[in-house]
Amino acid sequence: MKSKRLSKAKRLSLDIITTLPQPIIETILCLLPIKEAARTSILSRDWRYKWTTIPKLVFSTPDGYPIMETSKLIRAIHQVMSLRQDPIHEFTLSLHGNCFGKTGLPSCEVDQILCRLSKNHPVNKLILDFGASSDDCSYNLPFSVFSSLHHLTELYLSWCGLDHQPAFNGFGSLVVLSLDFVWISRKTLLCLLSSCPSLKSFRLIMPEDHVVGHENSTMIELFQCLPLIEHLTIWCDTIWWFVPDLVPQELPTSLIHLKYFCLEQMSFHHGYALTFLAVLIKNSPNLEKIELEIDIEHYLFNDTNYDSDVFEEYHSDVWLEHLSNVWLEHLIELKIRDFSNLEPELEFVKLILAKSPKLKKVSIKSVVKKDQEPGMLKTLLRTPRVSAVEIDVV
Template sequence: MDKISKLPLGIIETILCLLPIQEAARTSILSRFWRYRWITIPKLAFIQDTFQVTDDAELSFLEQTFGATSERRALTKRGRIFNAVYQVLLMHEGPIHEFAFSIDADDTCVEIDHMLHHLSRKNTVKKLKLEFCWWYINFRYKIPLSLFSFGQLTDLSIAGCILDHQPTFKGFGNLTSLHLEGIETTEKTLMHLLSHCPSLKSLNLDSDGTTIDHSGDFSIADLFKCLPSIENLCFCFHIIHCFCPDRIPEKLPNALLHLKNLAINELCFHSIHGLPFLLLLIKSSPNLKTLKLQLEDNSDDDESEVSSDDENEVEDYSNIWLEHLNELEILDFSNGENALGFVKLILAKSPVLKKVKILLDEDGDKDEELQIMRILLRSPRVSPVVDIIVTF
């Protein structure tokens, strides 16, 4: 027996999981021992951008394996992907623990409904990634009810679809990681989903194309009540702005005791809610270790400007003590009073801070870089080893 056929089954499975599904299928020609080993791999991925499409004169290995009629040869690239998914799922043996699917999809893709229904009946998927290219399609794909039957999910990533409220949804009890991007949904749907994920530790609410129908029925306090175990939180401020009332509360009803890594995108220090909300979060996160901010400059928007009474918000939260924070990073930084005041507060209230990295926005220049650097180097700090970097 050749060396490649003597490999332990665990190593063979690892190799097959690292290969695209088409390449994994081709391993059947290596030896009799490898033949059809790929149909038992627990990790499947069908990605349109990387899926190999052959012309009518040359059939792919999957098409050779399953046979190819004249109709099948004439399928579009998207059609061939659906066909490959169907055939692989029908032939697959054993559990499927990870499944990734990326394709152009609209509201007519019943094939995806069937695929998700099949996977939900097996109920073995732990990591599910669904990515639908929505930005140049007029209609987005609507997630079917079957998605909410994946009872074993630990990781869920959805991009480019419509997510409706499901009153019969009983929850993802094992879900620890959730990523939502480019979705159309409502406050009620989002709150219903988050409130039924009691084990959630990582949440990413990406703003790219995401729209949330704002009803005003939920507040910031309601939102964070749904995240009692959150450790890693990344979101766009414009999304959270939907939950902002006329005034930010002085404190949350529950401290975010487990939150270690916080990232906020498109945050505006000029916004009425921007700085107060940021300070509320870090004050409620006593175990925060890393803080990453990407700023948006709305200084030309008169409605977003803070009033003169709000310019001392930093001093109002001077009782903050960030005992575990060791890294602060701010992208697209502009030399504003509130922004600098916030960095100075972090320096003065973070005893184990090791790194402060500030990347100036595209309008910055060398003089501004030197000015900010001088101000921060002269600012009081409680950490003896903090490294301050200001650059473009």
């Protein structure tokens, strides 16, 4: 009897879910891994094809995944896409480990998936992550991604190559673009950005050895391609692409839409980084949040001091004088990670406190020694400011 009651309760629960509106059922199925969503087809005749209508598909492998298992996943993706009854609006393909190259998958396997996707579905959000451990394992993005995916609003690319210049009409609807460890030339990057007139969020995280070619470019060229940019994240290693010398440049048009700026792996002894940051702050009158992640590997702050000659050359001439007349009228928050309390970092915080009348919070994640924290906090609290700002040091 108890077994029958449980069985009846399960059927009742299933019936309740089945009678939900289709959009709600699709939302529930989207929260499941695609393998589990497909298994719902055995529940009943009504559920046999429900999983084929979900608008979001996510396929991923963990690091170190065997290449044979990855091949099985690729075959499964082809099978899933052949059973699709409704459009795909979001698609994620994340293959980690040495998936490509001499011992991995042929690139054409993924090319076929992306070609089918671009031709048959109005994809809005595309995430491609081919995490690789060496250049030999990179994946070159096919031209079909650029030529057919006109509905894209969000594009996230990681560990793949763009070795061709995308001659296409552009992503007219693209709002978010993220490039992490992508092999690309400056010319191709600027061409891509200029083909995205609606872009509001841009992330560029790339080491120096991922730069293809030796073309020159400037900050002016970069920001001419980003007229509507609101959120910008960039890695310090990338900055030298756009700052050919240490002389700060005035942008012909202010970045009036920019509200959030994040500079990762920042070094206050990097002349190009200081120049880029100075120009950006001076030309962004509506900035609301600045976030810096400091590259502590540049500093041997345990027992030695920084190079004072480098500090004088880059910091005094390029930084302080250039920002003497800046007034950050809309800045609300400053966040700094891996703050080591060296003089250039401290002077930057002092400048922000003195130039931001609406500043509400300064969050600092410190890496100084425990016995140095009280002195650092005391200095920050005594620094003149133009707002009733909360300073949080952890």
